[in-house]
Amino acid sequence: MIELITLQSGEQGLVRALHGGRHFIGRLAALGFTPGAQLTMVRNDSFGPVIIAVRGSQVALGRGQAQRVLITRPSNGQGS
Amino acid sequence: MAGKSENKATRNATPAADSLTITLAGQPNVGKSTIFNVLTGLSQHVGNWPGKTVEQKVGKFTHAGQNYTVVDLPGTYSLTANSEEERIARNFIIQEEPDVVVVVVDAAVLERSLYLLAEILLLPAPVVLALNMIDVAEQEGIQIESAVLEAALGIPVVPLNAARGRGIRELIAAVETLSTGQYNYHPRYPTILPAHQEVLAEILALIQDDAPPLYPPNWIALKLLEGDEELTALMEQRLPPEKWEQVYQHFYAHEDAILDIAGARYEWIERMIRAAVIRPKVGQVGLTAHLDKVLTHPLWGTVVLLAVLGFVFWLTYALGSPLQAWLDGLLGLLGDYVATLLHGAPVWLVALLTDGVIGGAGMVLTFLPILLIFFAVLGILEDTGYMARVAFLTDRFMHSMGLHGKSFIPLLLGFGCNVPSILGARIIETKRARLLTILLAPLIPCTARMAVITVLTPIFFGAAAGWVAWGLVVFSLLVLVGLGLLLHRFILKGEQVAFIMELPLYHLPNFQTIGLYVWQNAVAFLKKAGTIILGVSIIIWIFSYFPTGDPTESYLALTGRWLEPLGVWMGLPWQALTALLTSFIAKENTIATLSILYGDLETVLPTALTPAAALAFLVMQMLFIPCVAVVATIKQETNTKWTLVSVGMLLFISWVAGVLVYQLGHLVF
Structure with a gap:
């Protein structure tokens, strides 16, 4: 598993886990960040917030928040 | 179901029987x-939910002889x-038993927006699904078969393009059919993962007998498993301790359940929409993606943002300033007219009406056009979806003050008037960040x-005025940033706020929505000018007129003279201090008071204040406590303690800045 923040713009991933308090997990889960959900990093400019496309909508996340979303890259043989 | 409305205890939205x-x-x-506005138009009443700082909108309409009350x-x-919003929404549906709940979803973001439906279906109220923004979905290449979706969900589904008024009639018809029991209402309920079904059944068995009236026990059981704080506290009170202990054990052993429950809801959504939605072909890029390539780019996006903001201010003042000047002239004529009309009346009465009422509260009114233009333009930016990009772009910068991008939007409103800016801070989720935004807004x-x-x-x-004015604005903003940094580091310490924000798809603005937004701001402003500002203007006038009728001998002047020792530090005479004091009522009073105390400003002012003192005065006027309407709003949105902190802080900052500018300016000039 890797942190969502490590994805470059245009790369895809699958949500595996969320780290944080109930409040944080509840908010992100409602926005569609649940295990198995496919997401695309729309914009990651190496500083400042990132934009993620998930379940048909676009969500801006602070870098700190994007570190607490754990993902895997779509199956290419390697990974966990 | 129609008979259910009899024993309802609706607090604010008291409907006719x-x-x-x-x-x-x-x-x-x-x-x-938009749907709410199309349904209710100007009949709507905007207030607060009882005891909460969350906006409540209620409206009415009549269709085919039937009266409807609409609660947004x-x-x-x-x-x-x-959040407070979520508690209000669910408690309303449970406790007030509305006849029909219309769940509005965005067709272009169907999967995500159906999540709320998955939650609401478990509550005891019949639901109509309003499939809004069909046009935006098509623009992004998404097509939805609403009949297929209706068959899957088992509840009425109505496609709409509310911004164009399309589908509203059908929506009302669906509500009518459902509320009269003519619809075959068989919702397909979301389920939870098999792994949690057993524990859910156990919790349900434990709480079944002690669930509060109106609350569906299976919903409570699910929410307890999710770790819901409000219901946890409620059930801990109601359950006998030994039962609560067991519930708590379950809940503790399944701490991860919240993510699985949300995941199961999304699985249910995927099943519901599978047959109904035709997605764009892979590689097809929608309008939003095209625009966002530039508009959220760290460099180009910022360039566009600065240009947009520049245009907003230019437009506001280019259109608004002549209108303001014209109204101001009109007010002068009105004053003269009142004076002639009251010829022979007591001098104090004429002075009260012309100087106190027209010159005080009337003066404030002349700024209405500037405000309305500013809010209309910002309303358009908000309604197209651009404002979320503004928050995204400014997030980096706002982080240095412990805030995030969402705080930029209320602060931007502040350039029009600080009152909506403080009210606008409601969009910020955490108390600390909201408070910080409110403290900085003035x-x-x-x-x-x-x-x-x-x-x-x-x-x-003279000629350097433009540069000085620019400098003053920049200086105020620098003080704002500096204060933000200080408060964040030393006083309102706390973790960085989580920045989680949806970027909605771009769409054309709806002018009825914007019109109502501007209208509501205008009404609120007029109400304030007519009540609080009018009242205090009269009080200040009394202090500036009595006992002798000569302003330089008045109580106000006495107060100013008493403060004179303070003014020495800033090179300010008592007249200038008095003008600052009266600016507490309305900022424009600064000019009115100076002209009452000095007579002709153009000739007297430059001799009364040295350049260093003049600059100190202008700086102080920029940083001084805001007007009484803003202070009242701060009180309403926070409490007495933070209002006093805000006022005290600004008094201190403006005084220190005044002294520094004067002492330094003295060396330079």
Whole structure:
């Protein structure tokens, strides 16, 4: 598993886990960040917030928040 | 179901006995308020939910002889107890038993916006699904078969393009059919993962007998498993301790359940929409993606943002300033007319009406056009979806003050008037960040402060006035940033706020929505000018007139003279201090008071104040405590303690800045 923040713009991933308090997990889960959900990093400019496309909508996340979303890259043989 | 409205205890939205109550629920950005506006028009009443700082909108309409009361719930992504909005939304549906709940979803973001439906279906109210923004979905290449979706969900589904008024008639018809029991209502309920079904059944068995009236026990059981704070506290009170202990054990052993429950809801959504949605072909890029390539780019996006903001201010003042000047002239004529009309009346009465009422509260009214233009332009930016990009772009910068991008939007409103800016801070989720935004907001130069600067800088600085005015604005903003940094580091310490924000799809603005937004701001402003500002203007006038009728001998002047020792540090005579004091009522009073105390400003002012003192005065006027309307709003949105902190802090900052500018300026000039 890797942190969502490590994805470059245009790369895809699958949500595996969320780290944080109930409040944080509840908010992100409602926005569609649940295990198995496919997401695309729309914009990651190496500083400042990132934009993620998930379940048909676009969500801006602070870098700190994007570190607490754990993902895997779509199956290419390697990974966990 | 129609008979259910009899024993209802609706607090604010008291409907007539024969009225059906429709509740609008939906996630943010789904066009819920557009539907509300189209349904209710100007009949709507905007207030607060009882005891809460969350906006409540209630309206009425009549269709085919049937009266309807429409209650607009706060926009929420889910129904956990995480925020005040979510608690209000779910408690309304449970406790007030609306006849029909209309869940509004965005067709272009169907999967995500159905999440709220998955939550609401478990509550005891019949639901109609309003499939809004069909046009935006098509623009992004998404097609939805609403009949297929209706068959899958087992509840009425109505496609709409509310911004164009399309589908509203059909929506009302669906509500009518459902509320009269003519619809075969068989909702397909979301289920949870098999792994949690057993524990859910156990919790349900434990709480079944002690669930509060109106609350569905299976919903409570699910929410307890999710770790819902409000219901946890409620059930801990109601359950016998030994039962609560068992519930708690279950809940503790399944701490991860919240993510699985949300995941199961999304699986249910995927099943529901599978047959109904035709997605764009892979590689097809929608309008939003195209625009965002530039508009969210760290460099180009910022360039566009600065250009947009520049245009907003240019347009506001290019259109608004001549109108303001014209109204001001009109007010002068009105004053003269009143004076002639009251010829022979007591001198104090004429002075009260012309100087106190017309010159005080009337003066404030002349700024209405500038405000309305500013709010209309910002309303358009908000309604197209651009404002979320503004928050995204400014997030980096706002982080240095412990805030995030969402705080930029209320602060931007502050350039019009600080009152909506403080109310606008409601969009910020955490208390600490909201408070910080409220404490910083008064340092944004509002139109009234700018008016004072525009009038006074040419008198003091002649040709250099433009540069001085610019410098003053930049200086205020620097003080704002500096104060933000200080408060964040040393006083309102706390973790960085989580920045989680949806970027809605771009769409054409709806002019009825914007019109109502401007209208509501205008009404609020007029109410304030007519009550609080009028009242205090009269009081100040009394202090500036009595006992002798000579302003330089008045109680106000006495107070100013008493403060004179303070003024020595800033090189300010008592007249200038008095002008600052009266600016507490309305910022424009600074000019009015100076002209009462000095007579002709153009000739007297430059001799009364040295350049260093003049600059100190202007700086102080920019940083001084905001007007009484803003202070009252701060009190309403926070409490007495933080209001005093805000006022005290600004008094201190403006005094220190005044002294520094004067002492340094003295060396330079």
